[in-house]
Amino acid sequence: MKKFLSVALALALILTSLTACTEEGSNNDVLKVGAIYPMSGTNALLGSQCMEAVRIAVDMVNENGGVQGRSVELSEADAPEPTAAATEANRLVDKEGVKIVFGSLASGNALSIAQVTDKRGVCLVESGGIADSLTDSGFKYVFRILDKGGLRGSVGVDYIAESISPALGKDAKDIEIAIVHEDSSYGESVANGAEKQIKKLGMNLVSREHYNVSVTDMSAIVLNIKKAQPDVLLTVNYIDDAVRLVDTLKQHNAMPKVFMGCGAGTTDPKFAMTIGSDSDGFFCTDMPTNLPMDVFAGDEKLYNAVSDFREAFLAQHKELNAVPIAAEAAFTGAYTFMNDILPKAGDLDDPDSIRSAALEEKLELTALGFGWDLGEDGQNYAAFANINQWQNGKVVTVAPEKLKNGQAINVPLPISSY
Amino acid sequence: MTFLWTGLAASWNFYSGYCGRLSIGHAAFLGIGAYATALLYANYGISPWIGILVGGALSAIVALIIGGATLRLQGTFFVLSTIAFAKILETFAITAKGITGGSLGVLIPYTPGFLNMTWSGKLPYAIIAWAYMIIVIAACVKLEKSKLGYFLKAVGENKEAAENLGVNSSRTMLKAFLISAVFTSFGGSIMAMYVMYIEPSFVMSMGNSVQFILLAIAGGLGTAFGPLVGSFILVPVTNILRGSFPSISGLHGLLLGLILIVVLLYRTNGILPALREFVDNQRRRAKNDIKS
């Protein structure tokens, strides 16, 4: 019996080490890149949309002759949670030999991927995770194209102070704001940013509550809002809970004067499609999304890339009338990095060379409407969030001035309950 | 990673496997270990080696309280109470931002060194995980031969009968539950140091608890080497499946579920005992051949 066991053990060990050792040699004709997104589990929806966006970006770059003459080969990985993300990052680095990883939607995944890739000199191009710690922890090869941390929240608060309070005929300090956010690291980051800004501007935060996305009845949350009777509800949600929050606000006659969503759910095209005309006048602050094409008019190549991407993506999603923001960001991250940064790098196999190219390059405009200007920490300081508003089921940008393509309407909301 | 999962599955097996009472909340102990280590190290610079022990001690205390309250419950009630307990702890980790950093999680700083339990390569982690696995399995082997092990099995099979024979069932169970919790917590500490980032929605998730169970069951419930066999087959298979067909999301989960069903339907006691039986048969046949 013992003998058998030891044989079985040895066999198992050999098998696992075999699977771990099938490393491929580097090939100079192809550039291997990886993409890690949650394709199963709770974030599967946004994750698979991001993956599609990266695929489109890779195809586009390959059609244009690849990067420095090398064709790009994409290895995909599914990471529903941080441990799987670490495992998959290890696999992509060790077995697939990727030099660059695109990711990762969730900050938790991004952090655990960065812990793997940074040590090995593999670059992580992040276009989804917003946690501060990703660029504040001294990682050398992490580049984040989108805004960080609570920027979305604080931009939302700024807008409330500057534009909404005059429209409501109140002094900014008298505006009562309630924050409700979902309890993952995303909601927490954005809400922290908003709260900080509210305190800084000396505004009035009347309540802050968080909930879990799996909550089955939003009544308790909404009744808390009703009790506080805020002028503005600032809220961070994913899509399903965002819709239910609005439904329940209407049900309990608790709709505040201004509804300010911050990212993810409230910016999703499905949000307005589901709620219908009642969404007219809801604000959502996020990265710039679905910008009108004339923003890109000055840059023909970018113009074509963005319109090709939108067309290709929507061809796969007939049910949507616009590209979800997460996918647009994923595309921008992958496309910008492969199209603008990598060609400038001296040696694609040397991460330091890629890093200096990424840090030196300054772009006026990317597909997300802001530029590319990385700090030493790898954060794109050209990134900003803008204020959008739903009008007739479409996202209209109402601030900042240079991206603005419409005026804010419905302040206060006509469906407001008080 | 495989070593680590083996160790974790074996830790779970230590109580639930031998006693036949499922705990679906063991991820709570994984979380306690992971958090204790990560927080002490990241906030106070206390070596993870000490963090592991602190986590173990904390888990022991929690296991004593929880075990004391719930172990006397009957099968189904016990199973559900373990889920509830894990959920409460998860809520605590999310809500007590001052202590745990809330849902933003804890990022462990990267400063390689033995005292920091951080290395640039994977090998040292593998060695630690391997050592951890060996220790837990050794403990299981020892358990099988010890009084505690016999008592535990007896209690699992028939509590009243065991009590009539003079076995103090609640003490036996509590002891095993405690050891199992502490081992799980050690595993959690190692996992935290390996991934270098933890967040409550993951380390305390029910998915993790289910994973321990799956590995232990597939290999063989209540056997020292079962979790080993289960992990060495299933962990690589999962990773390969997830790696090979990332675009078919759900495939690996589907297959794991199927494996669980098939194992339970046809081999109620897992792969290892099935293999044993097969080998024994072969041997007997071989012997018979020689005789004839």
Added chain:
Amino acid sequence: MEQVIQALISGILSGGIYALISVGLALIFGVVGLVNFAHGEFLMLSMYIAYWVYYFIKLEPYESLLINLVLMATVGYIVYKVIMTRVLEADHSMQMLLTLGLSMVLQNLALMLFKADYRNVRIDITTDVINIGFTNLSTARVLAFIVAIGASVALYLFLQKTYTGVAMKAVAQDGKAAKLMGINIKKIYGQAFIIGTMLVGLAGVLMSPMYSVFPTIGANFSTLAFIVVVLGGLSSIPGAIFGGILIGIVESMAGYLLGPAYQQAAYFLLFILVLIFKPSGIFGRE
């Protein structure tokens, strides 16, 4: 005060839905002795049926109720025949694990076939509100509550008054004795399993105008259903109804008074307390 009452009523209404999901679970547990971890996945399945029927032939979930129930009964029958009959004699923990495996399979199958999209049936009733005094009640929830209580009472009467129902109760109390009395136990088991599945199918129909369906929705509700069933004393039907409403109230009141963050923790805590002080459940026999 008005809002406290509103929160209380909202809790009671949610409780009705929890009760309906849990009644099926309680029946299966009581009669077959099976803890079905795949119960939530049956709920998901029913909601997907409601969604696809609506999507393709524009029948609203309430109108497609019969189709849904027939399909759910078929699913219940197949699962029972193919899987459950083999483990009726097996150990409880084995059965639990088996259903856990089944839930993984169903969940991931849904993910593969239907993708992770949130799909919702949005019809007039979704946003309809009934105003009574100062309270605002969601019509869909009120309807769900009434049907849920009606179905639960019907089930209770069925168990009291019909031959099959009484046989089920007999099997639930003492399988061996029932067998000796000439009751075909396997048939009764099968019937109970199918009725349990249909009840959760009904819950799915009532819920689909209110909730989006996605592969992991079952998980949100199945743990809840378990807690309800245990609180109610496992196999007791009135217990499950009462337990469901109690959980609904606790969840809603905790959410309103302590903050939404504590909604789930509150009922888990209640659950553990009940287990410690009255392990047989509030309605259970000692």
